[in-house]
C-alpha cells in the first residue's frame with residue numbers, strides 16, 4: 181500500500197482532571213502519514229501541542245501491538261475505531277480519508293471515571309478479577325500435564341475466553357455499560373477447566389455482586405460488545421456465565 | 436440476606452425473571468392468537484369460543500392471576516433495570532455508532548415495552564372490563580375496531596409487540612443461558628418467525644374488520 185499524507189480535523193475530549201468539566205476541542209492536523217497508527221497520529225499532535233506550550237492530550241497505551249489492553253478510545257462513535265478485531269494502537273490512518281473530521285472521546289461508564297482527557301480508571305475490571313477471577317492451587321511439585329485430561333475443544337474454548345486483554349471495550353461499547361462480556365469470559369474460561377472447579381459457585385456469585393456494586397449496567401443482549409471486542413470474544417461466554425449463575429444459585433451450599 | 440433474595444436482586448437474577456416471564460407471555464400470545472382466529476369462523480363461533488373460555492371457571496382465574504403477577508414482575512424489573520442502565524452511563528457519548536450488534540428491535544425494547552403496557556391497559560378496559568350486559572365480546576370488538584383510528588392504533592401496538600418479541604425471544608434464551616452452536620441459530624430463526632406470525636396474525640383481525 182502506498183503511503184499518502186492526509187489532513188484531518190480532530191475533535192478531542194479534553195478534561196483537565198476527574199472532577200472538572202470537559203469539552204471537545206478542535207485541532208487541525210496536516211501531513212498525517214497513512215502508515216501511522218492512530219496513537220502515532222496523536223503523538224504527532226502532542227508534539228505540536230507541546231511546542232505551542234499547550235498541555236498534550238493524555239491517553240493510555242503500552243505495547244502498541246494489540247496485546248496489552250491499555251489503549252482505547254471512542255473514535256467517531258466506535259470503540260477502538262471503525263475496524264473490527266482491532267485495538268486502537270493497531271488502527272491505522274489508512275482507514276481515514278483526507279479531510280475527515282474525527283471525534284475522539286474517552287470510554288464512558290460510571291464504573292470508568294475519567295482521570296484526564298482520554299484516560300479512564302478501569303480498575304473496576306481488576307476488582308472483578310479480585311472478586312473471583314482466580315483459582316486455588318495446591319502447593320508442591322507440579323502435576324504431570326497428562327494427569328488432567330481436557331478435551332482439545334474445551335481447551336480451545338477456554339483459550340478463546342482467556343484471549344481477553346481487559347481493555348474495557350465491551351463496557352464502553354455496551355449501550356448499558358455492562359461488563360458482562362469481560363466477566364463472562366473469565367467465568368466461562370474457569371468453568372470450562374478442571375482447575376476452576378474449586379471456586380466454581382463462589383466465583384459466579386462474587387463476580388456478579390462485584391459487577392453490580394461497581395455500577396456496571398445490565399446486559400440486554402445488544403451484542404455490541406462482541407462486535408467491538410478486539411479479541412472477538414463470543415457472547416456464548418455470557419450465556420455460560422448466566423448458566424453458571426443459575427447453577428450456583430441451586431447448587432451452592434451457601435444459605 | 437438469604438440466597439434467594441440475593442439472587443433475585445442481582446443483575447442476572449432480575450434479567451432471568453424478565454426472560455422467564457417474557458417467554459411465558461409468548462405462550463400466552465400464542466393461545467390468545469389461536470383463540471382470536473375463531474373470528475374467521477364467524478361471529479357465533481367466536482362468541483362460543485369466548486363462552487367456552489369463561490366456562491373454564493377457576494382455571495381461567497388462576498391463569499389470569501398468573502399473567503397479572505408475571506406482568507407485575509416483568510414491568511417492575513424492567514423499570515429497575517432501565518434506571519440502573521441509564522445510571523451506568525451518566526455522560527452520553529457525543530457520537531455513538533453501532534458496530535453492528537444491536538438491531539432496531541433490541542435498541543427500542545424499553546419503548547416498545549412501554550407502548551405494549553399502555554395498549555394492554557386500554558385493551559383490558561375496552562374489552563375485558565367493559566359493560567357486557569347487552570353486548571357480546573364480538574360486538575365490543577367490532578364496535579371499537581370499526582373506528583379506523585382505533586384500528587390504526589391497534590395495528591401500531593401489534594407492530595410494537597412484534598418488535599419486542601423479535602429481540603425478546605432469543606434474548607430470553609441467551610439470558611437463561613441456553614446458547615449452543617447447535618440450536619442458537621434455530622432459536623434466532625424461530626424467534627423471528629414467531630414475531631412475524633404474531634404480528635401478521637393479530638394485525639389481520641382489525642384489517643379484515645376495517646376492510647369489510
Ligand code: FES
Pocket residue numbers: 240241242243244245246247248249250251252267268269270
Ligand atoms: S497499547 Fe497495548 S493493546 Fe494497544
